[in-house]
Amino acid sequence: MTSHDQDPDRIPARDLARDLAQDPARDPARELGRERAYHDACRAALAAMTEGAGQCVVIGENAFASGADAEVLGYQLRSWAKELREMPEGPLFFGRLDFGASPSAAGDHAGQSYHIGRRRIGEHPSAPPLVVDWRAPVSRRFYQASARDPQGVAVRRRFGWAQGSTGVAEELTGLEDEPLAAPGTPAAATTTGTAPTGTAPTGTAPTGTILAGEIERPRVGPMRDIAATIQPDQDDLVRAELARSFCVQGAPGTGKTAVGLHRAAYLLYTYPQRIQRRGLLVLGPNRTFLAYVCEVLPALGENDIRQSTVDEEIVRETRGREVRAVDEPAAALVKHDARMADVVRRALYGRIVAPRNSLALREGSYTWRVARSELASIVRAVRAEAPPYATGRERVRSRAVRAMQLQAEQRTGPLNSTWLQKITRARSVTEYVDAVWPRVKPEEVVAALFTDPDALAAAADGILDPAEQKTLLWAKPPRSWKSAKWSEADLVLLDEVSGLIEHPPGYGHIVVDEAQDLSPMQCRAIARRAVFGSLTVLGDLAQGTTPWAARDWRTQLGHLGKPEAAVVPLTTGFRVPAAIVELANRLLPALDVDVPSGRSLRGDGRLSRREATSPRGLADAVVEAVRAALGREGSVGVIAADGAVRELEAALTTAGLSASAGGRLALLPASLAKGLEYDHVVAVEPAEIAASEDRGLHRLYVVLTRAVSGLEIVHCRPLPRQLREPERA
Structure with a gap:
C-alpha cells in the first residue's frame, strides 16, 4: 500500500465534535490524509499481531502442561495464527464512531472515538483496540444510531475505498461524515474525497453516496460480506440472542443470505464457548451456492463454521452411503412426504414383539426366572415411554436383569457390579432381548418396505393409498439390503430411521438458507440436529421450485421443529433495481x-x-x-x-x-x-x-x-x- 506523509496521531472524538460545531470548513485533505496514515498504522499492527501469533505457537508448543491442556492450547494458538495469516486482503476499517462529550447520552463512551472493522486490531491485547470488531456491543450504534435517536453518537463516519495499485480494494479515496447529535444539524452527510466507482445518485439508496456506492458496487466472483452496509432491520436479526429461532421471508435483493451468514459470525463471536461446544452449521441448497458464499465468513474472521448441504449432512451421518439410484418423480414425491415419518416409525417399532416364553438363567445351584407376563409388562412399559429404539432395547435388558437381581438378593444379599455385568451379558438374556426387541439397521427397515408389499401395506395402512404404496416398491429388488442402491430420497428415509434408533449429535445453531425448497422429511432431518439448539431460517416462498416446496412458513417451521418461531419479512431491497x-x-x-x-x-x-x-x-x-x-x-x-x-x-x-x-x-x-x-x-x-x-x-x-x-x-x-x-x- 502507498505510504502517506501525514500525521498518524489519532483525532480525539471531543476535538472532532468541537471542530464540527465550530469549524465546519476544516481542511478536508488533512482529514483524509490522517485517516490514510491511521490505516497504515493499523496495517502495521496487524502484521505485528500475525508475527506475534506465530511466536506464541512456538512458545505454546513447548509450554509445560498436561497432555490434554497442551493439545487444547496448541490448537487454539495454531487456529488464531492461521486466521491472521489467511485473513483476506482489504480495508481494515469501514467506519468510525465519534461520541459526544455528555456521559448522560454516551455513557462510558463519552468523548471516545472508535474505528469499526471486520475484526479487532490492536497493538497489544491489553491496549485499547485500534479497530473494533463490527460485532462488539459498541459497534451496534454504527448501524442503529440516527438523527432521531443518536444514542450518544456525535458523528458517524464512513470510508470509501477503491482498487489500489496492487489490485486490492484498499486505497482510501474518500470519507463521509454524518452529524447526528449536533442540535439543528440536518441529517445530510458531508463528503470528502472521491466516492467509489458505481455510486448511484443521491436518494436512490440509504443516506450518503459512499454507502450507496458500496451497496451498488459491481462485483465479480464470490459474494461479499455486508458488514459495512448492514441496515437497522438487518442488524436486529443479526444480533438476536442465541436461543431465539426465527424465519426471514426475504424478497429478492433484501440481503437475507448475508444476514444469515453475518448472524453465524456474530453468534460465534458473542457465544464462543456455547457454540464451540455444540457447533454451528450453515446449510445451503447446493455446492454452487456454497462456492458463491464461501468467502463471506473468512472475511469476517470465522474459518471454523461448517458449511454444507442437507444431503451432504445426511450422507455424513449415514456413514458415507453413496447415491447410486434415481427415483421416478412420483416415488420421490411420496418419499419426501411428511407421512413417511409415520410409515418408517411403524416399520421399525413393528419389529418389537411380545415375549413367547419366560426368561430363565441358571447360576450354580440356583435358577433365576422371570415370568412371560412380567416380561410382557416390561416391554409394554418401555414402548409407552417412547425412547429412541436403541435406548428402549437397553431398558428392556436392564429391567429384565433387575427382576433377576431382586430374586438373587433375596437369597444371597446385595450383589456387586461384577455380578450385574455378567448377568447382563449372559447368552440367555441377549437371546431374550434379540427376540422381543431385535437389533436392527436402518437399511434393513427401509429395504424391507421397498421389497415386501405386505410389510409396506402393514406399515402404510391408513397413511398411504395403494397407488402411493406401489410407487415405493422396487421394480428389481436386490438380493439383500447390503446390495441395495439408494437414491437421495432413500438416504433421507435412512436418516429418519437412524434418528429413531439413536438421536444424532446436535448443533448449537443452524442457519438454513433457501429453506422454502426443503421437503418435510429434509426439514425433519434438520430438526433432529437442532433439538437443543436454535435455527435461523432464510427463504422466499415465491422462489420455491422443488415439487415439495413450502407454501406457508408456519407449516414448514413445524416440520423444522420450531413451530413457535417468528416469521420476519424483509421487503425492502438495495441491490436489485x-x-x-x-x-x-x-x-x-x-x-x-x-x-x-x-x-x-x-x-x-x-x-x-x-x-x-x-x-x-x-x-x-x-x-x-x-x-x-x-x-x-x-x-x-x-x-x-x-x-x-x-x-x-x-x-x-x-x-x-x-x-x-x-x-x-x-x-x-x-x-x-x-x-x-x-x-x-x-x-x-x-x-x-x-x-x-x-x-x-x-x-x-x-x-x-x-x-x-x-x-x-x-x-x-x-x-x-x-x-x-x-x-x-
Missing part, C-alpha cells in the same frame, strides 16, 4: 403463495428486451446481448432453461466468449441460479423456463431477480403473459 423488482412482482399472483411484494430503493438499473426473429437467430441475439453486457462494469450471468445450456455454450465459445468459473462471464442453467447474483443478467427464453417444470413460473421469478444492475430478456417465443407490455389504448 426497482424496475426489475416491479417486473418480477407481476409473477407473484400466479405463484400461489402469500408473500408481500418486494420493493427497491434503487431508481437506477436497466431493463430491456431483445427479440429474435427465429429460433436459429436466438443464439446470435444472446451473443450480442452478452457482448453489450461485457462492455459495462461488473459480472455477467447468462441464464437459460437447463436443456438450452449446451447449445448456448457452443454459440458463446464460437463467438470467442468463454464462460468460466470465477470469471466475469458465467453461463448456468436456471435450476442452479438460486441464491446467486450478477451485475448484468441475460435471461434467455423465459417461456421455455416457465414451461420446463411444474413450478416453472417460480423458477422464472428466481431468474429475473438475479440481476443487480441490468436485466436483458432475450426471446423468440412469446413472453409469458405476466411479462408482456400492456397494450396501449
Whole structure:
C-alpha cells in the first residue's frame, strides 16, 4: 500500500465534535490524509499481531502442561495464527464512531472515538483496540444510531475505498461524515474525497453516496460480506440472542443470505464457548451456492463454521452411503412426504414383539426366572415411554436383569457390579432381548418396505393409498439390503430411521438458507440436529421450485421443529433495481403463495428486451446481448432453461466468449441460479423456463431477480403473459 506523509496521531472524538460545531470548513485533505496514515498504522499492527501469533505457537508448543491442556492450547494458538495469516486482503476499517462529550447520552463512551472493522486490531491485547470488531456491543450504534435517536453518537463516519495499485480494494479515496447529535444539524452527510466507482445518485439508496456506492458496487466472483452496509432491520436479526429461532421471508435483493451468514459470525463471536461446544452449521441448497458464499465468513474472521448441504449432512451421518439410484418423480414425491415419518416409525417399532416364553438363567445351584407376563409388562412399559429404539432395547435388558437381581438378593444379599455385568451379558438374556426387541439397521427397515408389499401395506395402512404404496416398491429388488442402491430420497428415509434408533449429535445453531425448497422429511432431518439448539431460517416462498416446496412458513417451521418461531419479512431491497423488482412482482399472483411484494430503493438499473426473429437467430441475439453486457462494469450471468445450456455454450465459445468459473462471464442453467447474483443478467427464453417444470413460473421469478444492475430478456417465443407490455389504448 502507498505510504502517506501525514500525521498518524489519532483525532480525539471531543476535538472532532468541537471542530464540527465550530469549524465546519476544516481542511478536508488533512482529514483524509490522517485517516490514510491511521490505516497504515493499523496495517502495521496487524502484521505485528500475525508475527506475534506465530511466536506464541512456538512458545505454546513447548509450554509445560498436561497432555490434554497442551493439545487444547496448541490448537487454539495454531487456529488464531492461521486466521491472521489467511485473513483476506482489504480495508481494515469501514467506519468510525465519534461520541459526544455528555456521559448522560454516551455513557462510558463519552468523548471516545472508535474505528469499526471486520475484526479487532490492536497493538497489544491489553491496549485499547485500534479497530473494533463490527460485532462488539459498541459497534451496534454504527448501524442503529440516527438523527432521531443518536444514542450518544456525535458523528458517524464512513470510508470509501477503491482498487489500489496492487489490485486490492484498499486505497482510501474518500470519507463521509454524518452529524447526528449536533442540535439543528440536518441529517445530510458531508463528503470528502472521491466516492467509489458505481455510486448511484443521491436518494436512490440509504443516506450518503459512499454507502450507496458500496451497496451498488459491481462485483465479480464470490459474494461479499455486508458488514459495512448492514441496515437497522438487518442488524436486529443479526444480533438476536442465541436461543431465539426465527424465519426471514426475504424478497429478492433484501440481503437475507448475508444476514444469515453475518448472524453465524456474530453468534460465534458473542457465544464462543456455547457454540464451540455444540457447533454451528450453515446449510445451503447446493455446492454452487456454497462456492458463491464461501468467502463471506473468512472475511469476517470465522474459518471454523461448517458449511454444507442437507444431503451432504445426511450422507455424513449415514456413514458415507453413496447415491447410486434415481427415483421416478412420483416415488420421490411420496418419499419426501411428511407421512413417511409415520410409515418408517411403524416399520421399525413393528419389529418389537411380545415375549413367547419366560426368561430363565441358571447360576450354580440356583435358577433365576422371570415370568412371560412380567416380561410382557416390561416391554409394554418401555414402548409407552417412547425412547429412541436403541435406548428402549437397553431398558428392556436392564429391567429384565433387575427382576433377576431382586430374586438373587433375596437369597444371597446385595450383589456387586461384577455380578450385574455378567448377568447382563449372559447368552440367555441377549437371546431374550434379540427376540422381543431385535437389533436392527436402518437399511434393513427401509429395504424391507421397498421389497415386501405386505410389510409396506402393514406399515402404510391408513397413511398411504395403494397407488402411493406401489410407487415405493422396487421394480428389481436386490438380493439383500447390503446390495441395495439408494437414491437421495432413500438416504433421507435412512436418516429418519437412524434418528429413531439413536438421536444424532446436535448443533448449537443452524442457519438454513433457501429453506422454502426443503421437503418435510429434509426439514425433519434438520430438526433432529437442532433439538437443543436454535435455527435461523432464510427463504422466499415465491422462489420455491422443488415439487415439495413450502407454501406457508408456519407449516414448514413445524416440520423444522420450531413451530413457535417468528416469521420476519424483509421487503425492502438495495441491490436489485426497482424496475426489475416491479417486473418480477407481476409473477407473484400466479405463484400461489402469500408473500408481500418486494420493493427497491434503487431508481437506477436497466431493463430491456431483445427479440429474435427465429429460433436459429436466438443464439446470435444472446451473443450480442452478452457482448453489450461485457462492455459495462461488473459480472455477467447468462441464464437459460437447463436443456438450452449446451447449445448456448457452443454459440458463446464460437463467438470467442468463454464462460468460466470465477470469471466475469458465467453461463448456468436456471435450476442452479438460486441464491446467486450478477451485475448484468441475460435471461434467455423465459417461456421455455416457465414451461420446463411444474413450478416453472417460480423458477422464472428466481431468474429475473438475479440481476443487480441490468436485466436483458432475450426471446423468440412469446413472453409469458405476466411479462408482456400492456397494450396501449
